Amino acid sequence: MKFYYFLPVAVIFLAHCSPKKEADGPPPPMPVQVAHPVLKTVAISETYTGRFSAIEEVNLQARVSGYLESVHFVEGQKINKGDLMFRIDPRVFDAGLSRAEAVQKQATARLGLAESGLARADSLVKKNAVSREEFDTRESEVAQAQADLLAAEAGLRTARLDLEFADVHAPITGIAGRFNITVGNYISGGNANATILTTIVPHHPIYCNFEVDERRVLQFNRLLLDSPEGGRGGGQSKVEIAVSDRDKFEFEGQIDFSENQLDRQTATLQIRAKVNNENEFLTPGLFARVRVPIGEPAERLLVQDAALGFDQSKRFAWILKPDNSVERRFVETGALEEGLRVITEGIGKDDLIAISGIQLLRPGAPLQPTTVPMIATEGDGETKEAPAK
Known part of the structure; x- marks a missing residue:
């Protein structure tokens, strides 16, 4: 008996050759x-990138040279103006003061002797008992003794200052940095290359510096001219400031300085705002976002x-x-x-x-x-x- 297999194959072939289903319609909206x-x-404003900086920074240096005897502060500690910070071995300066006092006493004694000699010569020259030349010599000796006394007194004041300067006090209130020299080391002081002992940086108040581009400078100047006050001194000088960990502009500053010309390389104007920082939260060097109001609210x-x-x-x-x-x-x-x-x-x-x-x-x-x-x-x-x- 014969079997025919061509029928299913034909059916499959016809199925594959049949027309495709019509394509779907356009996708829904x-x-x-x-x-x-x-x-x-x-209030229309512009935001700029700025950076905080200290109002002042002191590189603390000694006014006299000597060996460091003691340190009287903790690194990173708040220091008040006048606090003792370093002490240089005072014995050399104490001895110098004693020597200056002795020189001053010697000069005083010599002046007294010269004045006595001049008085005697004055009475004798009137009687023609001594020559006029002798009188002039005694008078010159008095003048020399007076000058020596003045020099001795100046040396005494210098010696007292040297002894006073052996104690190094804080010239401003601020935060002390690390000390760059330890006890027992020699300190060079009183010159341009004096040893920097530490730095003191105040945190309150603090500056925030930022730059404004040329287009905004022109826009701001036009607003100032149109304002009732008019001129460079008019207009809004307050700014709002945010730091990197918050989006909120939580600090307020007052513009207290703007440069008198644009930077020729960057075509920007440098502006500075002073910020109240009583809790000393803000630190010099931090980045800031500064929002500057431009014009009246609308x-x-x-x-x-x-x-x-x-x-x-x-x-x-x-x-x-x-x-x-x-x-x-x-x-x-x-x-x-x-x-x-x-x-x-x-x-x-x-x-x-x-x-x-x-x-x-x-x-x-x-x-x-x-x-x-x-x-x-x-x-x-x-x-x-x-x-x-």
Whole structure:
């Protein structure tokens, strides 16, 4: 009996050769959340990177040379002005003082003797008992003795100062650094190459230095000219400062100095603010973010910072169109205000801005928008509802 196997093979062949199923239709519109910008009265400001520095720094040096006898402070300790910090072996200076006192007494005695001789010569010259030349000699001896006494008294004052300078006191109040020399070592003092014993740096108040670019300098100057005060001395001089471990601008400073010309290499203007630091929390050398108010408070539009994209150096937002597609619109931005970014130009209060899936958006692509409240991004990445208008 014969078996035929060609039928299943033909069926399989016909199945593979049958027309494909029609392709699926276009994908559904992508869901996206959109929100109106928040309208709020804010003070326009600019934020700059700065660094804290001490108002003054003293490299403590001795005024006399000698061997270090003792140290009277702890490294890193707060030192008050006038505190004893180092003592140089005073015995050499004590002996020098005794020697200067003896020289001063000798000079006093010589002056007395010279004055007595001059008095006798004066009476004798009137009687023509001595020559005029003898009288002049006695008079010269008195003048010489007076000069010697003045020199001896100056040497005595110097010796007293040397003994006083053997004790090295703090010239300012501040935090002491490490001491660079230990007991028993020789200290060179009283010259340009004197040994630096330690440094003292005050922490209160403290400076915060930052630089402003040329464009902002011009903008700030125009605002000053338009202000009621007018001129360089007018306008707002307070700044807000944040440090690296917090987003909050929790410190306040007062601008007390700005350079009289821009740096030619960087085209920036150096500005300095003085900051109250009574608890000495801030330390010289720390980085800071300095927020400088520019102009008077005004109504501004704010959007979620994460809703803004970057195109090279420009920022843009995705704006919902009437046909439920989006267009890309470049915007000018300002500072962050309670988690929202200030928009100074580019959008209107009635615009709907895409705040989700912005990496997937394309101009003209159909969307399924859902209107939600504008949300603000916290420093830890969480979000909260934007503050009320």
